[in-house]
Amino acid sequence: MVVQLYARDVGEGTPLVLLHAFPLSSAMWLAQREGLGGRFRVITPDLRGFGGSMLGEQEPSVDVMADDVAHLLRRKGIDRAVIGGLSMGGYVAMALCRRHPDLVLGLILANTKASADTEQGRRNRLRQAERLEREGTSRVLVEEVLPLLVGPTTMRQRALVYGRVRGLVQAAPAAAAAWAQRAMAARPDSFETLRGVHAPALVITGTEDELSPQADARAMVEALPNAELQVIPRTGHLSAVEQPDLFNQIVAEFVAALARTPR
Template sequence: MDGVQLYTRSAGEGLPVVLLHAFPLSSAMWLAQREGLAAVCKVITPDLRGFGGSVLGDDEPSVDVMADDVVRLLDHESVDRAVVGGLSMGGYVTMALCRRHPDRVRGVILASTKATADPEAVRVNRERIAAAVLDAGPAILLEEVLPGLVGRTTAQRRAMVFGRVRGLVQSAPPAAVAWAQRAMAARPDSLDTLRGLEVPALVIAGEEDELIPLATAEAMVDAVPDGRLAVIEKAGHLSAVEQPEAFNRAVAGFTAELAGGSPPHG
């Protein structure tokens, strides 16, 4: 496979768990996961192409290309099979990876994401935002994307968390933003991929997520043969950043189950 070599940050050892970041952030969003989960697994957090420390390359926009990048990273790290998970855009890439490389996946984590393709109106809006970012920089992201990324509790009571998310959005490279929007707009429906999963799946939903309603998460759990749902209270779309302890507990329980241990109670 051609493509780009992803910049990655890793922590811990044991069962490999790959976490793929949301749009338009970078692997910086997983700081609390690298710190909090390193005791129970090897956390691998790449920057998807164009974001953070990874170059964009010259491939046509596609979540399939992004998934192949992640598999190339697994090869580079000598990881045969990993738990692969992602939040929002990272979830789309995870589902593409499950479709294209099912033999590399030991378990799946899908947080604040959806399996259905974009309706026409959403695709048109993604193209509008892509064009605006290339033309005028990140202002439109701060106006239109940032408010939906966190829940009301974070917006009202957690100014430092909100400020951190704002900083990550503001530093997103315009070319990567446009490329990723176009890749997401072109992605296929993945419900059949979920129905065909032969590994366990953890679906994580933020209680206050206004972009991905709880019913969407429940439909994904229903689609997979072996699924379970974790709802993160007082969190919106970026549950891993807004309520990292609760997010980490859900992931740690799931990885313990996969590693053959019993999941912690609570």
């Protein structure tokens, strides 16, 4: 059973759906709603359990999260949209391509990867999920996830950005974060899915992203039939939050070109 997602919906024009990173919420897309909402219809859902969306009782799965997004778009009467996802949101975007390809007008994959977790990565996620459930707080996320979310330049020069990210991590509901960690640990390799994506795609990465480095971005570009790569300097894993102006410029050019292309 799908969960009815809470979503912020601003602007008019080509629908642009932005799916948030773990363990944040659609609040991370504030600069995108403000910077892109004047040109496009920007829809930023809270994935299940985060922000204003209920968690539900289904088994953890990125496919379930993708079905939630598809249900949201159909409820809004949107036949096709540019689907963008950052980090965990990218995993959900790829699952959407696999399960609901008819909805995808264009694809934006930011600071994410198509490979499944390594065994060590999977074990780490499950360990964190167990601690989240046991402690009932986001402490493990602040200790272990937060330091990897932003790059060294942000840590040194963008104290307000780091403080905002820390606040979003601290606000993550423990039950939702545990569920999402289990969902990501179980996600499949998505390279075959990407090879079947015929919509134009944009892959974005940051020069200081340790969680999804440039090699992962290039591998996705190679798998996608019609993709371009953009590398944002001096940014870590949260490119849309760390360098919002550059991120918005890249995304706006991509979506505007799509809007001009006959469908």
